[in-house]
Amino acid sequence: MNDTLEALERMFNLNSVAVVGAPRTRPPGWPGIFGCIRDFGFQGRLYPVNPAAEEVEGIKAWPNLASLPETVDLVIISVPAPAVPEALRDCITSGNRNVHIFTAGFKETGEEEGIRLHREIEEIARHGKLHVIGPNCMGIHVPSKRFATWVNPSPRSGPLAFISQSGGHSQDFTAFANRIGLYFSKVISYGNALTLDSTDFLEYLAADRETEIITMYLEGVKDGRKLHSLVSEIAPLKPVIILKAGLTEAGTRAVASHTGSLAGGEKLWRGFFRSTGALSAESLEDMAFQALVFRHLKNEPEGLNTVVIGHGGGIAVSAADACSKAGLAMPPLDGATQKKLRPWIPAGGNIIRNPVDAVPVFRDTDMLRGVLQTIADDPAVHMMIVSLSLDWLFDTDQGIQVERVADFLSEEARGSVRGKPLVVSWRSYRNDPRIPEIGQKIESKLLEAGLPVYRSLDWAARSLSRWAGYHLSQKKRAEWEKGREEPRRRACSVYR
């Protein structure tokens, strides 16, 4: 293991933390870094460093890092920008090399003083061989260690990791993912990337046993070639989903103002996604929704042929358009399959070809079982989407049948029917709070059962398509590799 990976191993398994600049009283509006670490219940040794304080929140304060009884796993620097160089020198003197600089006000300001300070701390860090996360960032969040630097993180761990150049996004994305039942092994907000960059975190997470899916929010990358080769090696083993920001002109300018990074051109990044096998996300939501399918679906698809089973004719037409736009194939159901479905689905007011639009089927779970199994038995069908219009189902019996359908799906169709992958979407347009309440209830039930569920068919179709596309192209790649005389030694450099 190289020096950087060793440092990261220590940081992510942290048992001792010093906060340089921990204030005597909490700042107005939020608990501050020190307050957040305490509030979340970090179990390791916590050292406030503040020469002007005897103690901080009842814990003995220390005048500087050199006075601490140990070198710590992580030093967090939270002093005004002009005092950061001095704090870094204190790190070097005291033998502390793992540093998170929270402070902002460096090159991202685009102003002379910020750029000068950036150069100064870069020089100090290089000279002192420091491993620096930041500056201008939230640092790391490790649920299993009860460690976080922000308000209200989840204490629950899970198989996702998130590498984020934005501190706000690291909080927003984890919160949103938590809401749909996705939890994290490690979260990193690394801001201006003074020494440690996305590629370092990526290399570490590639070999991290707690991480199965890697998500990233990138503004700029210092070593594009390294990112390319790393992602190419990791993608076949762990899906890498990337939200690349700053692909527009205005976005590029915003990136420069935010983390002082170079965003890179759109064409270049399109090529990157194509050749590495990474999945591209358009937004935080999109990234979470893609991760949701990877988290739950086990049976790899054999192709893109998808059948939507729902109710409502206009909805069926919209579903067909949405699936096609998302890149899914929607061939009409085989004549024999249609014939088998006919006893359950009368011709008038229903559609049977694909999408299947069949209100009566949702009023009886035995019928629904029969319909789903019949469709799944058609060898030309690869995947299925069940689309629930909650408003309509609600009208029949105030939600009783909706819950029965959810029970049925979570018991009998968790993730697949007869081996064919299945996802669920629901929607409610009505201004009746009881309906989204039922929606949330069935959503929790389905997610708990491991069934990806979405609040719009567009998202369901898009996520399913990305997931299926990933597996199909990885299969193609694997076949191509098998055919080569000298197979590439895969992923050896990232697996230690």
Added chain:
Amino acid sequence: MNDTLEALERMFNLNSVAVVGAPRTRPPGWPGIFGCIRDFGFQGRLYPVNPAAEEVEGIKAWPNLASLPETVDLVIISVPAPAVPEALRDCITSGNRNVHIFTAGFKETGEEEGIRLHREIEEIARHGKLHVIGPNCMGIHVPSKRFATWVNPSPRSGPLAFISQSGGHSQDFTAFANRIGLYFSKVISYGNALTLDSTDFLEYLAADRETEIITMYLEGVKDGRKLHSLVSEIAPLKPVIILKAGLTEAGTRAVASHTGSLAGGEKLWRGFFRSTGALSAESLEDMAFQALVFRHLKNEPEGLNTVVIGHGGGIAVSAADACSKAGLAMPPLDGATQKKLRPWIPAGGNIIRNPVDAVPVFRDTDMLRGVLQTIADDPAVHMMIVSLSLDWLFDTDQGIQVERVADFLSEEARGSVRGKPLVVSWRSYRNDPRIPEIGQKIESKLLEAGLPVYRSLDWAARSLSRWAGYHLSQKKRAEWEKGREEPRRRACSVYR
């Protein structure tokens, strides 16, 4: 006024309705057409027609249309498909020519019997000069007349009209629009379009004084040339927003199964939108969000230059990308304007160029006023988006400041600041029900004040861009027309 328009005038101002096939008891699962009309409180004369009943829901029933004491403004046919021809003949015999056929099971089934029945009723309708809405549809909804054929419509009227080939969409779209404070003059679900087609309703609504914005869900159109010329004439006076379904191959097939229509190709429709000035919508939500800007913003924009004022660096970058993708321009703020903003917005941790990312500004409404006015005073700025990250604002004081900001915006910035159009977006990712609750509260407040508000910046940017694009291209068209020697007599044929 021609015969068709006269018929529509009578139908939309209906004071007498007959329901052929009103059942003695309500069907299971929903109140039925007759039940819905009663439940909504239609004030006109209502005649159940059912030879097997003495009375329906306490109202005297009639054996057939000929036995009624009057010819009615609208006959609704809700009998099984094979009995529809007989019911239509009863219309002709009794002198009733305005008909809504609710029944499904005609050409949309794609089956022999349905196609035969379709031909039969087409022949009867043509011969009897009937004005038929449907079959296979929900018919009309006129809030001012307390008339509707479905469950839980809104009794409130407003300036939108909706022409929909799908019955489900007519319910879903109006419900969703109601949720964001948009209400309707007339709603039409017209299904298979036996005689009356979208163009007939469009022509009527063009001259309807209660209608200011026309929305449409189209699957197929019989007379494309007529639609083109009508929309071209109407668009400069009333925005026409169209969700065209079936533009993909699978969508085209679904359209055929749903309303038996021919969807037409994507290329053709792209040309249609470009040349008519109609606005294209991607989904029901998109259509409602576009209508929302048209409903509220009064000051026409002078260009596409947009400034986003929010908080959070990653969010600012995403905002820049979202605006650019939506077609808005985001030039950096003028140096002089940046200088004026500097006293309010310190360099460290904030962005000032555009987007403006400034947490402190949202903690003080006086500062927010100053910042908004300074930006609005920059002549290069045409429009503004205020982007609120509720999770973050909530942390500071559990929502007190959020409400203050909403009060400020709804009192002082309703729709514009110093004449520059303004929209608001908010977002919450946190799994804390108190935050979306506050979100809904401020949303109602802002909408009530006439300020378009969105739950994602993507939607805000997209809707603002469509609205601005419409006005800018209409302006260009008008200038071009002015330059012509013989100005086209505009819209004269549709305004009676």
